[in-house]
Amino acid sequence: MSIASHIKEVTVAGGSRTAIDFGSEQITWGGLGASIAELESLLDKPGNSEELVGLLGRNRTEPVAAFIAALGAGKPVLLINAVRSANQVAKEVEELRLACLLGTADDLVPEVLAAARRTGTQVLELSLQNEEIDYTERTPRGIGPFRTRGEGTLIEIQTSGTTGAPKRIPIAEHTIEASLRDGIRSARGTVEQPKLEPKTSPTLMFSPLVHTSGTFNTLMAVFEVRPIVLFEKFDPARFTEMLVRYRPRFVPLPPTAIKMMVDSPATREDFSSVTAVRAGTAPLAVELQDAFESKFGVPVLTTYGATEFMGVVTSWTLDDYRQFGKDKRGSVGRTSKGVEIRVVEADSGAEVARGEVGVLEARLQRIDGGKSWIRTTDIARIDEDGFLYVLGRSDDAIIRGGFKIMAGKVADLIRRYPGVNDAIVIGRRDERLGEVPVAVVEPSRADEEIDASALRLFAKEHLTPYEVPARIHVVPRLPRTVSDKISRVEVKAMLDALET
Template structure:
């Protein structure tokens, strides 16, 4: 049996009757997850689905999908994660293209179109149900005789990128990469995991990151790895999050920038965060102003991280010691390099390594991917300071050249977010006959806020260079977002084409 499958089995046995997942008051114990692993192994075995085939999972943040996720990996099968939070037609098209031996999902997601697409491919379809008695799997369509997609050697999970800048692409993540990433991220006492002394934890993971996104996948695996209970949210809600803080009193709390802003604007108090030693923030850039506002209000340090889907985990992070020593002098940094990672900054054109302090393209070497043999290029512009702190300046494709002047779209968007009533903003470059490109902004208003685009432009003129000020500011009630709650650039481009 593979190492991760074996560890999941032993973790569920170690947890016993303790709660493993709490979803809106519906509870599953570790013992029930252990039984689910056994049941799924039996079903797949009887149906002839070997471990050389990939198992598809219609993923979303619900009890059924998360328990099936754990059961699939515990049963020693590799997985293709499929985003279930989309129109049925798109899911059916993806199922038809994937040609999987098995597809698992909750009944609500297994609509007639999806089941028909699976049946045409000879895909075994299994519905997962959760009752107070446990997790149950029911075969809806049998395995056909077709030749199905084989599991690439070493692959454990195939996951999609968030699609922030273009069409999502599938990335195979190896068991070696995931295992190494989990060991690097363990928060329990040194030696606990290495010595296989599995001990149930009491401080839970408050998880609202989408299961089908890297952060949700990793947080789920890490929780099982540490025998740590999961408090599962289908989506982030400030009031529900506050109630979970009060009920479970976690030591660490994950909060991406959008959620941090929602908490700052909520009626949460310092007492609500009394048990929290630190908030971990990742998945998107966090402005210095928002970080300072959160820390000032709640008295909790925010430890930012930086990673990517390809890395299956973070490559830089802040520690509590770093925050204590450098919180005010290294504001805006995403932390220092993680164990088993090397970073360098290279010139965008020549790819030659640049001196400390200079801005260029970020590249990384990771032991958990290929033993640290090769440099992996990102699309991020960054710099490293003399103490090894990394600063993400923006994306290489964020630069807008306006009449010879370089406009960094991220910088402009951050300035617009300071305008009262603006919840979020994005700036894109649109083609212009005279200047090459010009910046155009789309801002999302807080519910109930009335915003004027020209007033926002006037505000920007006081804070930016003339060439950085957007030529137009469009106000919308909600910006289009990806499954990971990042603004979708392709969808915004389509929106701008409609707005004119």
């Protein structure tokens, strides 16, 4: 069955139950079904089945509903990050040359509409009317030519742009379908066949729709007929309120949100319905995991994946956690169904022995039938029980006078210092040593004062001498990507300004 057909069946099965909850706004599964039919009538024209539909995505009712509606209408979707300047979005819209663009009034600013007129892109404004999506034409369709999808592509999504300019990644329908089926895992890790039975436990979604985790969480919720509770940004107070209102069994929390909950007034009682927290999108420090589990009594099951994989590659199950949770701290779990991993030497590509460090590669059934090994930029090791440990990125390694420093390890240590919310360590050129590590630190609160000299002494107590940052800069806030990861590109620009 195609994803479009499955979505339509889901809207029938869900009926009058809430599909999307965004504060004072709700839309039902039946409302999504009507929204699909309306969009089909607007876009179902001869010769345009291969043309990509662009969506100005953000975590609000209309864009998320329109994303589901477009896929339900059988249209390939290209996601555009709307949370940027008008000029940036307009430039991208003009370069993409889309046949159709969907967006809310807030995002269809004059610059974007002007860009659409220049390329002949039909623009449909989204609004919520009587718990259905209404589409109002703002610019008519021109003569083209327009951007078409690659063979089999269902979604085009951008990487987060953590280490460089974001890249567009085409995701095939068969990859998404296989990833969703692999994602139906019980608490014990077995894969279960989905049933079209509406769920009451929701997906609490604050990962951006335009990022792979948000895209996948949205599709997973639809696949399971599970309501989506939307957050535009993570807020500990509202998250706690939703925990108490909906009493979910499993909740996703990235490391930044885990830290915010540890620092929040939330209690064990607030988490009483939660069987486990799933953590992904960024490395989770062992100390932070310990603090969360100690405060709330809920196990954290870490996962590892990438945009290109459209889903997880490794994860923890509750059975694994009960058996190995204490001994395998810091691991991101074992392989998911249909996935193989190995660690290889960076230069020769030869596989290394279990326990040795190298570059991680993965082979996935859902990508090309598992024919090709895909190399990542992650440095890792796999232990004798098959647990994966991601030690950092190959482009994070800093060579200081011949000694290799893993920047992620140093940043993890700095995050343990009282008053530090987050930190990043960057290699900076040095005439004598080649490179030196420099730390940029964000306080937990805007009014928090962190003594850089005292922090450096703390680092000296816990690190080897060559790992200690040569300089530490405390800034009010670290720049972040749409997926809430620290933007290395912007941090480097910040350091250029600070150190000139």
